[in-house]
Amino acid sequence: MAAAPTSAFGTSRRSDLIFLVLFAAAVLTAPLWASLIGAGYPDLLQKWAIYGLFAIGFNILFGLTGYLSFGHAAFLGVGSYTAVWSFKLLGMNVLPAVFFAMITAAVFALAIGYISLRRSGIYFSILTLAFAQMSYNLAYSVLTPITNGETGLTVLPSDPRILEQLAGVRDTVSTPTTSLFGLEMTGYPGFYFCAVVLIIGFFVAMKIARSPFGTMLKAIKSNQTRMNYTGFNTRPYTLAAFIISGMYAGLAGALLASTDPLAGAERMQWTASGEVVLMTILGGAGTLLGPVLGAAVIKYFENIFSAFNDQVLMEMFNWLPETLQEAAVAVAGLFVGEGWHLTLGVVFMLIVIFLPGGIMEGIRRVQKLFRRSDGASRTDTASESA
Amino acid sequence: MTVFDKGVSRRSLMKGGVALTAGLAAPHFFTKSAYAYLNEPTGGTVTLGFNVPQTGAYADEGADELRAYQLAVKHINGEGDGGMLNTFSSKALKGNGILGKKVEYVTGDTQTKSDAARASAKRMIEKDGVVMVTGGSSSGVAIAVQSLCQEAGIIFMAGLTHSNDTTGKDRRANGFRHFFNAYQSGAALAPVLEANYGKDRKAYHLTADYTWGWTQEESIADATEALGWQTVEKVRTPLGAGDFSQYITPVLNSGADVLILNHYGKDMVNSLTQAVQFGLRDKQVNGKDFAIVVPLYSRLMAQGAGENVKGIFGSTNWHWSLSDAGSQAFVKSFGAEYGFPPSQAAHTCYVQALLYADAAERAGTFAPCELGKALEGFEFDGMGNGPTLYRAEDHQCFKKVLVVKGKDNPSSQFDLLEVVQEVPREQVTYDANIPQFAGSLGSCNNGA
């Protein structure tokens, strides 16, 4: 497994605070620096924040306790559906949607976690997978009255929206948009809303990791059998971690629905669950920042790499002589555009083979290298991933 | 924290603060503008967004759509042989781009998933500044992207989407569909089925268990029951079931003598292959030859099912073997460029791109509302389907629908289907607000 995070979480409050402030600054200024790499547009920034949150939550379960859930996307989907239903029934304000999504996700997580956590290892993974697949299959077909199946659940002008009705502001003509007390949740305002939630989520995850509860979870990861032998019941702790993690996923689902009020069943498919596993490992499981980085990298691939077509490539390589240009385009074309999955697979294998601690381990290694060349003898105490 | 714990000074924090303020201020520059409509092109070029499946089960179809779009861009910009521009009844396009602006394009991968398709479309709208998004190889995706474009305020020209809902209950003012739909499949197929199989038949439906499958099942069942056929059973199959044997064996002794496969893509390839393997095509029931019907055909799928398509009826939007001038011009131009004939997905996408360009030229603007008006009620010809109407009420095209049959002796790998009948437009025209289609376009959105 990726590095035990023991050393990671034993740092002082002061450095935690600095870390958090820096993280917040980096997130909030994302529209500026992301445009340098062609990612400075609201939708991708929103996705970064939302999937970062999803991965942070997943990491609370996987990174701290070592339980590998293969069905976390179910909570994301449940969160989205709940949020859209909240828009439809109550009104377009995002706060009730977020609230109910987290509650529903928690209820689902309690039920699924209660059953799944009776087993461990791959048995646990398969149980979570089974629940998520059942949710997906049913949502796509027989539960269509609730989920609107393939087409996905959307808001309609004719929805009841009771709160708005009571306030007498229900508009039954144009498609309603989500808002936070009048501030529309599309575009950059939507991103800033997600960003603030991400920062709060990051802060909470940090607090959990530093708390006695977090220590307990890490102890479970390092040796559950021994803990059980000492007469200690680990289940309530793992279940609590599972529920918290599910609530993060539900929250992420609600944010997806808030920035774009549509909930589809595909969000619950096992590949979506696999994606968050990939994000977490890619970034560095057990670290705070890693999952966010992993999520950002994967979403960047999905949206930017996939858009490189031959036309773009030809322009990129137009400094080459014509024959070479065509060859370069042909080779590069294998990995971008329709071949972006291939790149993802290759990168993923390379990371797991050479950098089991993910991007965070890479950063740490580079850092070490520089320190050594500086001749500094400072030891690496505050390392995020160990 | 270590990553950043060095060199945190007040200065860098202040820098961050400045950047933050700038970032918060930025949106107002981008979103609220002085432009008349969203992404109004100001330079010498205009950008279109081609959103097709590049990964997943429909990747080949998506690749063909992309080829068609690229060809369309060439022709609009005045390169190549001009293709259908030469046969198109409207002569507004002059081969100098659209409204004098050279056409550029961006591409994106829908992955045949609503979420990914919307993310990709948003990238095109927010980052690349497209005035129109087009594409799609499944109805779920098309409907999802259509509603996104409506909300954002740009035009959506649907690609391959066959569900009634796209221009039925989920129709949108900013969305337009050239492709035909399940209802039209039923209306076109029914008389041919009657002529070949008679009035006294018992049909068994296997239906992909999601929205598109259901609408097609309903449409085909209605059309065949109107002929006097009985519907023995309607069985829903999970999407991507792979092995359909457990659904096919109950057909064998059910007393049914027609099997209708409301499947598309891989599901259709598999269910048809397996149904034939179970001997259904050669079976005798009630003293009649057992028949299989695949209401929605595509050549790419027929290729996947190979020999099994022989003699099996279905409908398509268009086929490359048509002999009208428009089709020939398109096939010639496409064939010269890529070395093989275009699929129906490629055709509908090519036509949509041209229709959009033409409408912009006639409207004199890219503004969705004005451009939409130019498309509404637009009557044209020379695009391979005979005289065609873009109906104003629901933004659905009305034109000939092809009934095809798997060819017994194909001469090449592309020559798998033969056109049995070109069903005239009147026969597949319906009222815009019949129960299966009742919906509301809403008002068009310019996005600014």
Added chain:
Amino acid sequence: MDAFVLQMLNGLDKGGAYALIALGLTLIFGTLGVVNFAHGALFMLGAFCAVTIQKLLTLSKKVKDESITFFDAYKEIPYLETWFGDTGLVIIDYAVPISLLAAIPIMLIIGLIMERGLIRFFYNRSHAEQILVTFGLAIVLQELVKAIYGANPIPTPAPEVVAGSADLGILFGVPGTIVYPYWRLIYLFFSLAVIGGVFAFLQFTTFGMVVRAGMQDRETVGLLGIHVERRFTIVFGIAAVVAGLAGVMYTPILPPDYHIGMEFLVLSFVVVVVGGMGSLPGAVLAGFLLGILQSFASMNEVKSIIPGIDQIIIYLIAVIVLQVRPRGLLGRKGVMEG
């Protein structure tokens, strides 16, 4: 009655496919301790062996088709047909059985390369990392296949003689009611034969004995001076062959595309877990059990009582089995629970 028999056959058939893949997974897991998420990809590669052989056999001379004027169309006449006439056509017709023979060495080599080149470096790493690296490999393999063959399914029919259906009703004195395709019957017998072969190999050969001993207690066998690792490499090769053959044999039933492996992957993991990690009989038992239950759950009579049951039956059974039997049907304690 006939409906019951037919569904039973369907279930056995499906079960045979599940069992074959699950068997290979369990072999690899039991011997090497590696959770191989690329196993579905091996199945897919097997299927594409058949596609490749078929393409090679149908390599054609292109003759310009004059009837099509608007682009360069060609009629394709396979070289085999030009050279050998009808014999050539017969050879092409037998592409799938020929591939079956060809797939054995090809899949063995692929398996050995995979084990030596990648998997062996992961013996001592965590299961999660094994899952991830093999998953990455699976993606790479399937994307490469997609780059070569496209995403559309490719028809690979069975030989003409077995294309039809057998009337099994005659056996029961009710002719015409129980009709079942020859190829599916062949598939069923084939999977039983391969399963039997693998068990016999492990049971009755010295090699098998060592492997079984190694599955029980790797270290002790190593201490006895037996070179376990090399044998395990061969076991990986065998598992790859089994998965590949299952893939070849499945092509007439399911025209293969690049994604076929992933579809089987999830299912086969569920099968393995239901059977109990590391238990070969468990994998086979669970394969057939799930196949049969899935078939019966799809019957209209069942679906009218519980709508949508056919969509979830496999997963539902997995949940129930794991609640009642914590380590699957025949699993041992302590395997893969960490």
